[in-house]
Amino acid sequence: MSEKDLKPARPMMGFGRGPGSHNTIGRPIEKAKDFKGTLRRLLTYLKPHRVKFIIIFLATVVSTVFNIISPKVMGQAITKLFEGFLMKMKGLPNAAIDFKYIFNIILILIGIYVVSAIFNYIQQYIMADVAQKTVYEMRKDINAKLSRLPLKYFDGRTHGEILSRVTNDVDVISTTLQQSLTQLITSVVTLVGIVVMMLTISPMLTLIAFVTLPLSFLATKVIAQQSQKFFARQQKYLGQLSGQVEEMYTGHKIVKVFNYEKQSIDKFNKVNDQLYDAGWKAQFISGMIMPLMTAIGNLSYVVIAILGGIAVIRGKVTIGNIQAFIQYSREFSHPIVQTSNIANIIQSTIAAAERVFEVLDEAEQIPDQKDLLHLDQPKGDVKFEHIKFAYSKGKILIEDINIDVKKGQTIAIVGPIGAGKTTLVNLLMRFYEVNQGKITVDGIDIRDMERGKLRSLFGMVLQDTWLFKGSIKENIAYGREKATEEEIIQAAQVAYADHFIRTLPEGYDTILNEEANNISQGQKQLLTIARAILANPPILILDEATSSVDTRTEIYIQKAMLALMKGRTSFVIAHRLSTIRDADLILVMNQGSIIEKGTHQELLKQYGFYADLYNSQFVGLNLKEKVS
Amino acid sequence: MTSGRILVDGIDIRELTQEKLRAKIGLVPQKAVLFTGTVAENISFGTNDLPRDKIIRAAKIAQASDFISTLKQGYDAQIAQGGTNVSGGQKQQLSIARALAKHPEIYIFDDSFSALDFKTESKLRQALKKETEKDTVLIIAQRVTTIMDADRIMVLDGGRMVGMGTHQDLMKTCEVYREIVASQLSEEEWI
Numbered sequence: 001m002s003e004k005d006l007k008p009a010r011p012m013m014g015f016g017r018g019p020g021s022h023n024t025i026g027r028p029i030e031k032a033k034d035f036k037g038t039l040r041r042l043l044t045y046l047k048p049h050r051v052k053f054i055i056i057f058l059a060t061v062v063s064t065v066f067n068i069i070s071p072k073v074m075g076q077a078i079t080k081l082f083e084g085f086l087m088k089m090k091g092l093p094n095a096a097i098d099f100k101y102i103f104n105i106i107l108i109l110i111g112i113y114v115v116s117a118i119f120n121y122i123q124q125y126i127m128a129d130v131a132q133k134t135v136y137e138m139r140k141d142i143n144a145k146l147s148r149l150p151l152k153y154f155d156g157r158t159h160g161e162i163l164s165r166v167t168n169d170v171d172v173i174s175t176t177l178q179q180s181l182t183q184l185i186t187s188v189v190t191l192v193g194i195v196v197m198m199l200t201i202s203p204m205l206t207l208i209a210f211v212t213l214p215l216s217f218l219a220t221k222v223i224a225q226q227s228q229k230f231f232a233r234q235q236k237y238l239g240q241l242s243g244q245v246e247e248m249y250t251g252h253k254i255v256k257v258f259n260y261e262k263q264s265i266d267k268f269n270k271v272n273d274q275l276y277d278a279g280w281k282a283q284f285i286s287g288m289i290m291p292l293m294t295a296i297g298n299l300s301y302v303v304i305a306i307l308g309g310i311a312v313i314r315g316k317v318t319i320g321n322i323q324a325f326i327q328y329s330r331e332f333s334h335p336i337v338q339t340s341n342i343a344n345i346i347q348s349t350i351a352a353a354e355r356v357f358e359v360l361d362e363a364e365q366i367p368d369q370k371d372l373l374h375l376d377q378p379k380g381d382v383k384f385e386h387i388k389f390a391y392s393k394g395k396i397l398i399e400d401i402n403i404d405v406k407k408g409q410t411i412a413i414v415g416p417i418g419a420g421k422t423t424l425v426n427l428l429m430r431f432y433e434v435n436q437g438k439i440t441v442d443g444i445d446i447r448d449m450e451r452g453k454l455r456s457l458f459g460m461v462l463q464d465t466w467l468f469k470g471s472i473k474e475n476i477a478y479g480r481e482k483a484t485e486e487e488i489i490q491a492a493q494v495a496y497a498d499h500f501i502r503t504l505p506e507g508y509d510t511i512l513n514e515e516a517n518n519i520s521q522g523q524k525q526l527l528t529i530a531r532a533i534l535a536n537p538p539i540l541i542l543d544e545a546t547s548s549v550d551t552r553t554e555i556y557i558q559k560a561m562l563a564l565m566k567g568r569t570s571f572v573i574a575h576r577l578s579t580i581r582d583a584d585l586i587l588v589m590n591q592g593s594i595i596e597k598g599t600h601q602e603l604l605k606q607y608g609f610y611a612d613l614y615n616s617q618f619v620g621l622n623l624k625e626k627v628s
Numbered sequence: 629m630t631s632g633r634i635l636v637d638g639i640d641i642r643e644l645t646q647e648k649l650r651a652k653i654g655l656v657p658q659k660a661v662l663f664t665g666t667v668a669e670n671i672s673f674g675t676n677d678l679p680r681d682k683i684i685r686a687a688k689i690a691q692a693s694d695f696i697s698t699l700k701q702g703y704d705a706q707i708a709q710g711g712t713n714v715s716g717g718q719k720q721q722l723s724i725a726r727a728l729a730k731h732p733e734i735y736i737f738d739d740s741f742s743a744l745d746f747k748t749e750s751k752l753r754q755a756l757k758k759e760t761e762k763d764t765v766l767i768i769a770q771r772v773t774t775i776m777d778a779d780r781i782m783v784l785d786g787g788r789m790v791g792m793g794t795h796q797d798l799m800k801t802c803e804v805y806r807e808i809v810a811s812q813l814s815e816e817e818w819i
Contacts, residue, residue: 251661258674554811
């Protein structure tokens with residue numbers, strides 16, 4: 001007996017992904033496995049926009065530089081104002097404030113702000129263009145890739161996971177390109193610019209401003225580390241809590257019938273307490289970062305103000321320059337914080353890009369060959385020759401299977417639930433490739449046919465009916481383009497669907513909604529049968545399971561299926577004894593492999609799995625036909 | 629209820645507390661629901677501190693013990709939220725075991741065998757028959773074979789009761805029942 005582990009539970013409700021999470025202070029960061037490689041690859045996407053990037057860079061630099069100059073220019077006006085005022089105070093003759101000079105400075109300032117804004121606009125405009133074009137290309141690549149991926153890829157993943165890569169991850173990349181990249185340039189230029197400006201005013205004061213920097217870094221780092229712990233805990237408890245709530249609501253009836261309410265409430269309260277505890281601590285601690293930074297900033301502000309004041313009194317520096325310096329020193333911690341923030345964003349962006357590239361790197365299905373054969377008038381002879389197949393290496397499901405099916409025969413596939421009955425369907429339609437041997441239709445190897453052509457030979461009526469939003473007419477006509485209204489109605493008649501369609505207020509023009517829950521499960525099946533009849537394929541794949549269908553519709557479905565099967569080669573995943581007994585060949589499957597094959601009588605004589613299965617169904621009942 | 633009354637042991641259920649009424653009932657719903665926790669916790673759900681041997685007994689009757697013993701941690705294996713790490717049939721088996729472990733007076737099986745294969749279902753039915761001999765069992769089913777040997781079969785059509793009796797009675801008297809049987813069994817399997 002092989003022992004196995006149950007898969008661990010998936011964590012619930014991860015947050016921290018998606019464009020909403022652009023504030024990362026103190027929160028855990030997602031990291032890419034291969035940062036450099038992914039970054040390089042992401043850059044190849046940006047390469048076609050090289051020229052635009054240079055323009056963006058220049059525009060950003062110009063806009064930022066002008067922004068940085070403005071305080072110093074303003075300082076000149078203040079100096080002039082101060083000088084004039086001082087002279088007046090001293091009572092000097094001809095003492096006046098040079099308003100003309102100040103007015104000029106104001107004009108210059110306005111000019112600076114306007115130029116800065118224009119360049120900022122240019123930068124934003126081009127960046128938006130580049131960002132959107134890049135993710136447009138990326139989405140196109142992913143979409144093209146998804147259509148080339150084999151079914152195996154989709155079978156092994158949840159829809160949500162694939163969806164999240166196509167939407168969320170691409171969105172993260174888009175937001176980063178759009179905002180964070182220019183922010184990064186701005187921050188770096190601002191930082192450099194401010195330091196330069198500060199140095200030109202007073203190297204001594206600059207040194208003082210710098211002294212407090214390591215202090216604020218250290219404080220931020222220590223606090224962030226603390227808060228990360230609690231954020232992680234908060235995330236964990238939040239997952240547990242939403243899991244618990246979701247679970248109790250989906251199992252509401254069970255919770256009530258088994259009188260589990262009290263225990264459930266206790267459990268909720270416990271997790272809720274834990275979440276509260278972790279939540280307020282995380283918020284409290286991370287909330288301390290900003291005030292602390294401000295306090296440290298204020299500390300250096302006070303020192304600078306005092307020392308600056310002394311320098312002005314001694315006439316070493318002008319008052320306007322000191323005013324500008326204070327403004328600079330207050331602004332310069334901002335780009336530092338922002339840069340470290342953006343560094344985190346870029347990390348999670350690269351992680352997102354990596355997930356996108358993972359999709360793009362998946363192994364594709366074998367492309368169709370050129371000069372393919374195709375059948376003009378397919379008959380529907382199907383042959384499996386020495387088929388060997390395994391979903392994964394080492395676990396062979398089908399070994400040396402030979403089946404010869406003539407046109408119009410019925411093959412019943414039977415076995416317990418989860419026996420892998422769909423494996424055969426997957427192989428026939430070439431959703432998966434056989435490892436050895438070949439499958440032929442009318443003597444032609446299916447690998448020598450175009451996939452689309454091959455699949456058009458098959459009609460499928462499955463238990464999970466697939467209908468789309470649109471009229472009933474359109475849904476039936478899906479299998480054949482350019483079907484006339486008459487043909488559609490004819491097909492519906494053969495499929496016993498005409499009657500119920502006519503009882504609908506809009507008849508054939510009734511619009512099915514997205515889940516098609518405005519008609520019953522059985523009626524949906526009748527529609528898919530009508531669709532198959534209209535498409536008129538030589539080979540059919542049918543799933544007989546008709547649970548949750550009322551008995552009258554069930555009878556219609558049976559009749560419709562029989563009408564459909566007439567003259568066509570049919571592979572039926574069979575549940576009805578009559579179908580199984582009348583089949584030309586029965587394939588018995590268990591645990592993924594074909595364990596017996598033959599006709600009903602042959603198989604009963606083998607006293608094997610089939611005989612057992614057949615008898616067990618009617619154990620305890622006085623069955624007329626019973627094998628003993 | 630708009631009118632009429634439902635009696636359990638002669639008492640109108642509206643006169644019982646919800647807790648008392650529900651303690652009498654073991655429900656196995658159409659869609660099996662499992663909860664985060666171990667296999668054992670899921671079986672003993674709502675019954676505090678059920679001894680291990682009783683859990684195992686319930687699992688055996690529900691035909692779940694075979695698959696549980698293939699798990700590395702057996703009865704202590706973790707079930708993921710919503711039971712996503714076990715198959716549909718296994719979910720139903722565990723959900724049946726849960727009802728059995730409760731030892732209720734009334735069992736309600738609401739189409740609870742649909743994900744089981746015929747063989748497992750028939751084994752389960754036999755084991756259940758023995759276990760629930762003294763209890764009231766309500767089975768809601770799609771498959772005729774599931775309910776054919778019931779003491780009484782109630783046929784519903786569009787919210788109305790259109791027939792009540794044994795299989796043999798209904799085959800004679802109830803048109804809707806005959807239709808159901810005809811749609812599921814071929815003629816020679818009729819009794």
